[in-house]
Structure formats: C-alpha cells, structure tokens
Amino acid sequence: GAGVSQSPSNKVTEKGKDVELRCDPISGHTALYWYRQSLGQGLEFLIYFQGNSAPDKSGLPSDRFSAERTGGSVSTLTIQRTQQEDSAVYLCASRQRGGGETQYFGPGTRLLVL
Amino acid sequence: QKEVEQNSGPLSVPEGAIASLNCTYSDRGSQSFFWYRQYSGKSPELIMFIYSNGDKEDGRFTAQLNKASQYVSLLIRDSQPSDSATYLCAVSPGANSKLTFGKGITLSVRP
Numbered sequence: 001g002a003g004v005s006q007s008p009s010n011k012v013t014e015k016g017k018d019v020e021l022r023c024d025p026i027s028g029h030t031a032l033y034w035y036r037q038s039l040g041q042g043l044e045f046l047i048y049f050q051g052n053s054a055p056d057k058s059g060l061p062s063d064r065f066s067a068e069r070t071g072g073s074v075s076t077l078t079i080q081r082t083q084q085e086d087s088a089v090y091l092c093a094s095r096q097r098g099g100g101e102t103q104y105f106g107p108g109t110r111l112l113v114l
Numbered sequence: 115q116k117e118v119e120q121n122s123g124p125l126s127v128p129e130g131a132i133a134s135l136n137c138t139y140s141d142r143g144s145q146s147f148f149w150y151r152q153y154s155g156k157s158p159e160l161i162m163f164i165y166s167n168g169d170k171e172d173g174r175f176t177a178q179l180n181k182a183s184q185y186v187s188l189l190i191r192d193s194q195p196s197d198s199a200t201y202l203c204a205v206s207p208g209a210n211s212k213l214t215f216g217k218g219i220t221l222s223v224r225p
Contacts, residue, residue, distance in 0.1 A: 033212060042118075042202060042217040043158070056212065091157055101146045101206055103213065105157040 002026065004106035006092050012112045013082055021077045021109045025094030032075050033093040033103060034067055043091065049075065051097075082113045116141040118205050120216035128224050133190040137203030137216055140184070146206040147179055147186045148213065153199045161201075162188060193223045 005024040013019050025032050034046040045059035049069040060066070064082075069075040079086055089110050093103035117140045127133045135149070146165055150158035162177040164170045164186065170177045176189040186205075190197055200220045204213040 035215075040217075042215040043204075043213070045212045045214065048212050059212070101148070101163060101211075101213075102160055105159070107157050 004092055004094050004104055006090075006106040006109050008109060009107065010110045010112075012114065014114050015084060016081055018078065018080045019082055019111065021079075021090050021111070023075045023077070023092030023094075023106060025073065025075070025092070026096070026104060028096060029094035029104075030072070030097040031095040031103075032069055033095070034075070034077050035091045035093065036088045037091060037108070038088040046077070046090075079111075082111075084113050087111055087113045116205075116214050118203055118214050118216040120201075120203050120219045123219040124222055125219055126222045126224060127193050129193060129195060131193050131223075133193045133197065133221055133223070135188040135190070135201050135203075135219055135221065137186045137188075138184055139186070139203075139205045139214075141205065141207065141214075142181075142184065143207050144181075144184075144205045145208040147177070148204040148206070149175075149177060149186075149188045150202040150204060150215075151199045152202060152218065158202055190221075193221075195223045195225050197221060198223050 007022045032049045035043040047067045048056040064080045067077045089108040091108045092106045148163045149161045152158045164177040164179045174191045178187045200218040202218040203216040
C-alpha cells in the first residue's frame with residue numbers, strides 16, 4: 001500500500017518568508033509525528049498528533065513553528081519568518097492504532113533558507 | 115533532558131564480519147527501543163524493535179537490551195556492503211509517545 005507522502009520534496013526560501021510543509025500519513029494511521037533532522041544530527045522531535053487528543057507540542061523550537069492536522073489525516077507544518085537555522089530535512093511519520101510503537105517515515109522535505 | 119547516546123563513528127568493518135552498534139539512554143522509564151537504518155539522502159526505516167531485556171534475533175540482526183545498564187545494542191552478522199548506512203537508536207517511554215533519537219552512527223562495510 002501507499003506509504004507516508006510529503007510535499008514538497010525540496011523547498012528553497014528566503015529568510016523571513018513563511019513556508020508550509022505537508023504530510024499525508026498512511027491511510028488509517030491515527031498517530032502522526034513531525035521530526036527535524038539537521039546535517040549530521042539525529043532526528044529532533046517537533047510535534048505529535050494522536051486522534052482527537054490535544055497535540056504534544058513540546059518539541060517545537062519556537063513560536064514561529066506551528067502544525068495542524070485536519071480531519072485526522074493530512075498535516076501541515078508551518079514555519080513563519082524562516083531563519084537560516086531552520087534549514088533541515090523535515091520528516092513526518094505515522095503509526096497505526098494498535099500497531100505497536102512502529103513509526104513509518106515519509107521521504108522528508110529538504111528545506112533550505114537562504 | 116532525556117538523552118540517547120551512540121558511539122562516535124564512523125565504524126568500518128570488513129565484509130562478513132560482525133558489526134556491533136551500541137546505544138545508551140538516560141531515561142530509566144524508557145520502555146521501547148528501536149533501531150532505524152538510514153541510507154544517505156533517504157528517510158529512516160525500522161530494522162528492529164525490542165521491549166524486554168535480553169536478545170531478539172531477526173535474520174542477520176540481533177538487538178540486545180539491558181535495562182539495568184540502560185544499554186541497547188544492535189549486532190549485524192555477516193555484514194554486507196549493502197548494510198553501509200547510518201544506524202539510529204531511538205527510545206520511547208511507552209505507548210502513544212514520541213521517539214528520542216541518538217545522533218546515529220555511520221557503518222561502512224568494506225568489500
């Protein structure tokens with residue numbers, strides 16, 4: 001079946017502009033996660049959605065970052081007033097209810113802020 | 115700050131050898147442990163998960179967990195050049211929770 005998809009695959013933007021990154025989880029997966037991976041670094045947790053529960057936003061690095069998940073499926077991560085340090089690969093993962101802890105990752109969006 | 119530490123790399127082994135990848139974690143409440151493989155320019159893919167102390171084997175891969183020592187490892191037997199990748203250790207406090215990742219270790223298997 002189809003895996004997690006993300007768009008765009010690459011994004012180049014200028015400092016100060018806003019960007020939106022999209023994630024389509026695997027159909028039927030109730031949990032959705034956003035992570036960020038900077039060059040040479042591990043994955044940094046950003047935010048987690050589980051069903052209709054309030055999201056866990058504890059990993060968002062600043063108030064310039066926000067995310068929403070509409071209809072329990074597609075999620076959008078928004079970065080306002082981008083900074084050069086926001087340049088990274090943004091990865092989305094989804095997990096199935098009752099499917100244990102396994103998270104399935106999308107291909108990522110490579111963001112470059114000039 | 116909950117941390118996951120992995121050996122500084124890179125690690126290079128000859129083809130056919132055993133590769134041993136190690137990981138320690140700081141949160142004693144951690145319940146679930148994962149090893150992800152990430153090829154250059156690709157997204158992570160799950161290799162193994164382990165919840166209980168001891169060994170768990172899957173093909174050429176064996177995960178080992180020692181909660182008392184807060185230590186989890188991954189052994190790759192009969193290493194192949196296709197195993198060359200970055201291996202990420204990840205830890206979770208349990209159900210419905212985020213993963214905390216180590217920075218990863220790059221493995222290179224020499225033909």
